[in-house]
Amino acid sequence: MSAPKKVVLAYSGGLDTSIILKWLQTEYGCEVVTFTADLGQGEELEPARQKAELLGIKPENIYIEDIREEFVRDFVFPMFRANAQYEGLYLLGTSIARPLISKRLVEIAEATGADAVAHGATGKGNDQVRFELAAYALNPEIKVIAPWREWDLTSRTKLLEWAEAHQIPIAKDKRGEAPFSVDANLLHTSSEGKVLEDPADMAPDYVYQRTVHPEDAPNEPEFIEIGFEKGDAVSINGEAMSPATILTKLNEYGGKHGIGRLDLVEGRFVGMKSRGIYETPGGTILLEAHRGIESITMDRGAMHLKDQLMPQYAELIYNGFWYSPEREMLQAAIDKSQEHVTGTVRLKLYKGLASTVGRWSDHSLYSEAHVTFEEDAGAYDQTDAAGFIQLNALRLKLLAARDKRLSK
Numbered sequence: 001m002s003a004p005k006k007v008v009l010a011y012s013g014g015l016d017t018s019i020i021l022k023w024l025q026t027e028y029g030c031e032v033v034t035f036t037a038d039l040g041q042g043e044e045l046e047p048a049r050q051k052a053e054l055l056g057i058k059p060e061n062i063y064i065e066d067i068r069e070e071f072v073r074d075f076v077f078p079m080f081r082a083n084a085q086y087e088g089l090y091l092l093g094t095s096i097a098r099p100l101i102s103k104r105l106v107e108i109a110e111a112t113g114a115d116a117v118a119h120g121a122t123g124k125g126n127d128q129v130r131f132e133l134a135a136y137a138l139n140p141e142i143k144v145i146a147p148w149r150e151w152d153l154t155s156r157t158k159l160l161e162w163a164e165a166h167q168i169p170i171a172k173d174k175r176g177e178a179p180f181s182v183d184a185n186l187l188h189t190s191s192e193g194k195v196l197e198d199p200a201d202m203a204p205d206y207v208y209q210r211t212v213h214p215e216d217a218p219n220e221p222e223f224i225e226i227g228f229e230k231g232d233a234v235s236i237n238g239e240a241m242s243p244a245t246i247l248t249k250l251n252e253y254g255g256k257h258g259i260g261r262l263d264l265v266e267g268r269f270v271g272m273k274s275r276g277i278y279e280t281p282g283g284t285i286l287l288e289a290h291r292g293i294e295s296i297t298m299d300r301g302a303m304h305l306k307d308q309l310m311p312q313y314a315e316l317i318y319n320g321f322w323y324s325p326e327r328e329m330l331q332a333a334i335d336k337s338q339e340h341v342t343g344t345v346r347l348k349l350y351k352g353l354a355s356t357v358g359r360w361s362d363h364s365l366y367s368e369a370h371v372t373f374e375e376d377a378g379a380y381d382q383t384d385a386a387g388f389i390q391l392n393a394l395r396l397k398l399l400a401a402r403d404k405r406l407s408k
Contacts, residue, residue, distance in 0.1 A: 003028045003029070003030065004028055004030050004114075004115050004116035004143055004145065005030055005031065005114075005115055006030060006031040006032075006033065006109075006112065006113060006114035006115060006116070007024050007028070007030050007031070007032050007033065007114060007115075007116045007117065007118050007145060008032075008033045008034075008035055008105050008108045008109045008112065008114045008116070008117045008118070009021055009024065009032055009033065009034050009035065009117070009118045009119075010035055010037075010101055010105060010117070010118070010119045010120065010131070011034035011035060011036050011048060011052065012036065012048065012120070013036060013045070013047055013048030013049075013051045013052070015159070015163065015168070015170060015171070016120050016159070017120045018051055018055060018163070018168050018169075019153070019159055019162060019163050019166075019168060020118065020120050020147045021034065021052070021055050021057070022055055022163075022166050022168055023147055023151060023153075023162075024118060024145070024147070025055075025056070026166070027150075027151075030116075031061070031114075032057060032061070033057075033061040033062075033063065033108060033109075033112050033114055034048070034052045034057055034061065034062050034063065035063045035064075035065070035101075035104055035105055035108055036048040036049075036052075036062075036063065036064045036065075037065055037067050037100075037101055037104065038064070038065065038066040038067065038068060039067060039068060039071050039097055039100075039101075039185035039186055040068045040071070040184075040185050040186025040187075040244065040247075040248070041184040041185050041186075042184060043184075045064050046064075048064060049062050049064055051169070054169070055168070061112070063104075063108055065104065067100060067104065068186055068244040069242060069243060069244045070100065071097065071100055071185070071186060071187075071244070072186060072187075072243035072244045072246075072247050073242075073243040073244075074100075075096050075097070075099065075100055075322075076096060076186075076187055076243070076247065076283075077231075077232045077233075077243055078331060078334075078335070079092060079096050079317060080231075080232075080283070080286055080287065080290055081231040081232070081290075081334050081335060081337075081338050081341075082306070082309070082310050082313050082314070082330075082331075082334045083287060083290060083291060083294075083306075083307075083310055084310055084313055084314040084317060085287075085310070085314055086266065086314045086315065086317075086318045087264075087266055087267065088311075089262060089264055090262065090264055090266060090276075090278060090318075091187070091188065091262075091278070091280045091283045091284070091287065092314060092317050092318060093185060093187040093188025093189075093190060093278065093280055093283065094126075094127070094183050094185075094188070094190050095126070095130060095317050095318045095320075096187065096317060096322075097185045097187070098127060098130035098131055098134060098320065098322075099130065099134040099320075099322035099323060101131070102117075102130070102131050102132075102134035102135045102138065103134065103138060105117040105119075105131075105135065106135055106138045106139045106142060109139070109142060110139070115142075115143055116142065116143035116144065116145055117135055117142060117143070117144055117145070118144070118145040118146070118147065119131045119132075119144070119145075119146060120147070120148070121146065121148065122148040123146070123148050123149045124270065124272070125268065125270065125274075126268050126269050126270065126318065126319070126320070128146055128148075128149070129269055129270065129319065129320040130319075130320035130322075131144070131320075132144045132146070132320075133320040133321060133323070134320065134322060134323055137323035137324070138323060180192060180193050180194045180195055180196050180207060180277075181193045181194070182209070184209075186244060186247050186248065186251070186282075187247065187280060187282070187283050188260075188278055188279055188280040188283060189209050189210055189278070189279045190276055190277070190278055191203075191207050191209075191276065191277040191278075192274060192275070192276045192277075195207070196275055196276070196277060197275065198275075199265050199275040202263075203263055203277050207277050208261060208277070208279060209279065210251065210254075210255045210260075210279040210281055211254065211255045211258050211259065211260060211261055211279050211281050212255065212256065212257075212258050213258055214257075214258035214259075214261070214351045214352030214353075215258075215351070216258070217256065217257045217258040217350070217351045217352065218256065218257065218350075218351075221348050221349060221350035222253065222256075222257065222348075222349045222350070223346060223347065223348055223349070223357070224236060224237055224253060224285075224346070224347055224349065225237050225238065225344050225345065225346050225347075226246075226250075226285075226286070226289040226344070226345050226347065227240075227343070227344045228289070228290070228293045228341060228342055228343060228344070228345070229342050230338050230339060230340075230341060230342060231290070231294075231335070231337075231338030231341040232338075233246050233286060233289070233290075234246075236249055236250070246282075247282045247283070247286070248282070249282075250281065250282030250283075250285045250286055251281050251282035252282075253281070253282070253285060253349055254280075254281020254282050254284060254285050254349070254354070255281045256349075257349040257350060257351065257352065257354075258351060258352040259281050259284050259285060259349060259352055259353065259354050260278075260279055260280040260281035260282070260283065260284035260285075261277075261278075261279055261352070262277070262278040262279075262280070263275075263276075263277055264276055264277075264278060269318065269319045269320070284354055285347065285349070285354040288347060288354045288355070288356055289345040289347055289354075289356065290341075290345075291356070292345040292347070292356035292359045293341055293342075293343050293344070293345050293359055293361065294341055295356075295359065296343070296359050296360075296361055296364045296365060296366045297340045297341050297342065297343060297361050297363045297364060297365060298337060298340070298341060298365070299365065302337050303337075306333075306334060306337050309330055309333065309334070312330065313327065313330045313331075313334070316330070340363040341363075342361055342362070342363050343359065343360055343361025343362065343363060343364065344359065344360055344361070345358070345359045346358035346359065367379070
């Protein structure tokens with residue numbers, strides 16, 4: 001790959017991406033544009049601007065954007081229509097943020113005339129795949145630079161020495177080994193590495209940042225109502241809210257009641273197993289509520305088929321194929337299934353659990369007349385079940401008769 005002339009860097013303002021910024025300047029002699037995204041990680045972003053300026057980035061080449069609404073509306077909500085969980089548990093909080101960051105990197109590259117984008121993901125993880133597959137899907141001509149796969153700064157000691165040699169400010173707490181690595185956005189926090197690397201050891205409680213310990217949560221349950229329209233949450237307790245506002249509010253409820261903690265050993269796309277501690281308080285409530293409203297508004301056949309598609313859909317997102325035709329095909333089917341997923345769900349929040357306790361909808365398929373144990377006024381003729389059973393039993397009878405005949 002020829003040396004880039006201008007690079008758009010996904011920049012957090014932290015030590016690693018600051019080193020990458022300087023490394024790009026010294027290694028390639030190129031102009032650097034920084035992009036810092038507010039995805040609801042809960043950190044002040046102004047220091048990132050100041051750090052970039054300190055490292056010689058022109059003010060017009062510093063992009064800091066609040067993209068929380070786009071993140072939830074166009075990425076998180078479509079994913080939750082599918083009830084997506086990787087390996088049956090993980091709500092894909094890191095995975096779903098990467099295609100949006102890549103989208104903005106590519107758009108800024110086009111706007112600024114840059115010929116390359118760069119990220120700070122390591123060569124061992126999934127994020128390098130997600131960033132780069134998304135970038136190439138959106139611009140097949142773009143160059144992608146992954147310094148962790150190129151440089152020889154292979155240890156924390158070497159990184160710190162390089163930073164000091166190039167006058168990059170180092171926070172005091174960065175001079176020692178960090179106890180674990182954290183990625184955060186409005187959907188979740190992810191903690192990995194160091195004190196968490198042995199999956200036999202219980203994670204220290206200080207790892208959890210968004211949720212109280214369920215044992216320390218309030219002793220009284222709290223009840224909330226979430227309104228849905230076509231599969232997306234639109235209100236809490238009758239108050240209409242924007243997508244990002246809804247998720248923010250649900251995070252507050254979930255954090256207060258210790259909801260959404262997950263200790264998971266997962267299979268990375270690159271082949272190895274890794275252990276992560278995830279907190280997805282609002283997302284866990286949202287998933288429970290969404291399944292609750294689906295239960296009375298979706299046809300059995302459509303719901304069961306969607307549940308069969310979900311693992312493949314979740315794996316596509318986890319592996320970085322958000323912009324693939326197969327994900328878009330599955331999304332079209334999922335969105336079709338949500339046409340009548342409209343109504344309200346009542347939930348009980350209590351010591352780590354979010355439980356559906358009520359649900360109602362003008363689009364409901366539930367018929368009390370058909371399921372009642374009392375008189376049903378002719379709504380259902382129970383004698384119809386005899387023929388239904390005999391037809392479904394026919395092949396089983398034939399199989400049993402054959403096996404009995406051959407066993408003699």
